[in-house]
Amino acid sequence: MSGSAIMRPRIVEVRERVLKQNDLLARELRQRFQEAGVRVVSMVSSPGAGKTMLLEKTLTILSREYRVSALVGDLATENDALRLQRSGAPVKQITTGTTCHLDASMISAALIDWNLKGLGILFIENVGNLVCPSSYDLGEDLRAVLMSTTEGKDKPLKYPSIFNSADIAVITKLDLAAAADFDRQTAAANILTVRPGMRIVELSAKRGDGMDDWISCVIGARGVA
C-alpha cells in the first residue's frame, strides 16, 4: 500500500486537528444547551433507514406536550426540512455540499438566529452515512444509531465505530421485518457484541409499534423543561 503509506499520515494529522477543534466547539455547544434547558437528540444511520419518517412521527407525538425543534442535514435539497415543517415545529435544513457528516460548527451556525431557550427538545438528523458521523461530537445528550430491518443483521459488525459512538440503537421498519427475512436475534446479538449492554429499541414509525419505548429514550430519565 505504498500510495496510501505516503498519503495517510498527513490526512490523519489534519483530521485530528479538525476533530480537536470540533470537540472544543461541541463542548461549548453542550454547555449552551444545558444552560438553556435544551435536550439534544441526534440521529445517525445509512441513507434510507427511516430517520426522517421517525422524526416526523416523533415531532408530531411530542409537540402535544413539549416544545420540539429540528436541524436536518443532507448533502443537497431542502426536502427533509419541508417535510418536517408540516409538524409545525421549527425546522432548519443544513446542506453540507460534499461533506459527508455534520460537525459542531455547522450546528452552531444553524442556531445563530434561534433562541435556544425556546427549542425544548432539539433533534439533529445527520447526513445518511454509517461511517463518518461517528467521529463528530455535536454537543448532543443522546445519539441514536438507526438500522432498518431491510439492511440485514450484520451492520453493527461491519460499522462498529458508529455503534460505539451512539447511546442507543434503534431498529426501524419492523413492518418490513418478515418480508426482508430479518433475523432479530442475530441482529441484537451483533449489536451487543460490538457494544455490550447497549439499549435496543425496535419500532415501526409507519405502524406506530415501539414508539413509546423510543419516546421514553428521547425524553430521558431526567425529563425535559
Place this chain on the structure above:
Amino acid sequence: MSGSAIMRPRIVEVRERVLKQNDLLARELRQRFQEAGVRVVSMVSSPGAGKTMLLEKTLTILSREYRVSALVGDLATENDALRLQRSGAPVKQITTGTTCHLDASMISAALIDWNLKGLGILFIENVGNLVCPSSYDLGEDLRAVLMSTTEGKDKPLKYPSIFNSADIAVITKLDLAAAADFDRQTAAANILTVRPGMRIVELSAKRGDGMDDWISCVIGARGVA
C-alpha cells in the same frame, strides 16, 4: 460557520492532493487491467442496499461462462468475502479500519499476489457509503450505484455526486417494492434529473427478475476475454 471557515481550506487542500495521487494510481491500474484483459465493475451503495447479495448471485451466474473474481471492502469483518467465496470465485476482503471508502492504493495492494490475467471480470464492492466513494476512481470500467426500493425515492436528489460518478443505476430489492410503497416513476425521474440519460436497471437478486439486464451491463458491449 467560523470554525469551519478556518478548518476547511486546509482539509480541502490535503484532500485534493490525495485525490490527485489517487487519480494517477487509478489511471495506472486501468491500464494494467486493460493489458491483462480484465473487465472491472465496481458497486457502490448505502450499507444494506444489497451489494453482496447481488454480487453473490452474479458470481454464480457468470462463473458458468466466464472467469470472475471479487474484492470486497468493509470497515471491519471478513463476512462478505467468506460469503462470496462459496461461489468458488477468488475473493479477497479489504478491511479499511475507519476509512469510509476504497481508494486505488488499496485495490493495488490487494491485487499484489493475484495474476491479473486470470481475473476475467473483477468486481469491486465498495464500503457501504453513498457519499465518500464518489470521489475515488478505482480504475474500473463500469461503476454501478445501487439503491434499494426500501430506501425511498429521493436518494438521487440527496446524494447527487455518487449518481454523477456512476455509469449505471441499479434499483435493488424489487421484491420489497410493494411492501415499502416504492414510487418507481418518481425514483426514475429523480435519477434522470441528477443524471440525464442514465441507464437504470431494476432487479430483485432474491427472486431473479431483472438479472439479465444487469448481467448484460456487467459484460458490456465489447464482451469479455
